[in-house]
Amino acid sequence: MRVLALSSSPRKDGNSRLLAEAVLAGATSRGHDVEIVDLCEVITAPLRDCRTCRLADGRCSIDDGYETLLRDKVTAADAVVLATPLYWYGIAGQLKIFIDRIFCYIKAEAPRSGETMRLLMNKRLAVVISAEESYPGASLGVVAQLQELARYLRHDFVGVVRGVANSRGEIRRDPAGPLDQAYDLGARLFDDAVTDYRMDTARSGVVWPCRPERAVKP
Ligand SMILES: Cc1cc2nc3c(=O)[nH]c(=O)nc-3n(C[C@H](O)[C@H](O)[C@H](O)COP(=O)(O)O)c2cc1C
Numbered sequence: 001m002r003v004l005a006l007s008s009s010p011r012k013d014g015n016s017r018l019l020a021e022a023v024l025a026g027a028t029s030r031g032h033d034v035e036i037v038d039l040c041e042v043i044t045a046p047l048r049d050c051r052t053c054r055l056a057d058g059r060c061s062i063d064d065g066y067e068t069l070l071r072d073k074v075t076a077a078d079a080v081v082l083a084t085p086l087y088w089y090g091i092a093g094q095l096k097i098f099i100d101r102i103f104c105y106i107k108a109e110a111p112r113s114g115e116t117m118r119l120l121m122n123k124r125l126a127v128v129i130s131a132e133e134s135y136p137g138a139s140l141g142v143v144a145q146l147q148e149l150a151r152y153l154r155h156d157f158v159g160v161v162r163g164v165a166n167s168r169g170e171i172r173r174d175p176a177g178p179l180d181q182a183y184d185l186g187a188r189l190f191d192d193a194v195t196d197y198r199m200d201t202a203r204s205g206v207v208w209p210c211r212p213e214r215a216v217k218p
Pocket of ligand 1: 009010011013014015016017084085086087088089090130131132133134138164165166167168169
């Protein structure tokens with residue numbers, strides 16, 4: 001399987017990128033093909049007014065690496081890892097722009113919009129967040145937004161890892177071990193069922209029938 005991580009911090013030696021790298025290391029341990037892209041190297045402009053921006057043939061006129069990223073890497077991925085620092089209790093701007101500009105490729109006027117929509121759907125999604133503040137509410141908005149994005153794209157939202165850190169690389173010292181959690185998430189990216197029950201969903205009552213029991217670490 002192909003796993004693509006989109007890192008949205010401008011700090012390439014920062015904490016959220018380390019989390020993304022750990023997810024990819026876990027995925028690699030299971031034989032998956034992995035790649036990481038720094039969005040700040042690809043995206044140079046936010047979404048504009050498409051009426052005045054798009055070319056005569058419907059293509060987006062913003063001339064940066066976005067289209068190549070979307071068409072060659074994102075559509076080809078089986079799983080996407082979104083890595084973001086917490087900025088003002090939300091996602092980093094580069095990630096928001098990445099999401100916003102999907103619009104330019106799926107609206108009716110865009111070339112191959114139907115095919116693009118189909119190729120963007122039904123993937124596995126993992127999210128990693130680095131924040132200075134540790135209280136759970138700080139990053140709830142990010143999780144809520146990206147969960148809705150996953151629902152819209154019919155992605156399986158496999159999991160979220162949050163690490164607490166501020167200075168570059170400090171996440172390695174977070175006693176909760178977010179890098180280990182991220183590695184574990186990467187290793188399980190395609191393994192576990194992602195569940196979203198309704199009252200009448202048929203289910204056995206056992207969530208992990210085939211999993212070995214894990215001991216509490218001493
Ligand atoms: C513009 C900006 C806004 C931030 N806003 C928050 C915030 O709302 N809450 C928080 O806990 N940390 C906030 N931080 C701290 C970062 O989330 C934290 O340093 C994070 O580890 C940075 O990730 P990075 O190393 O991947 O860039 C902010 C940092 C910056 C630069």
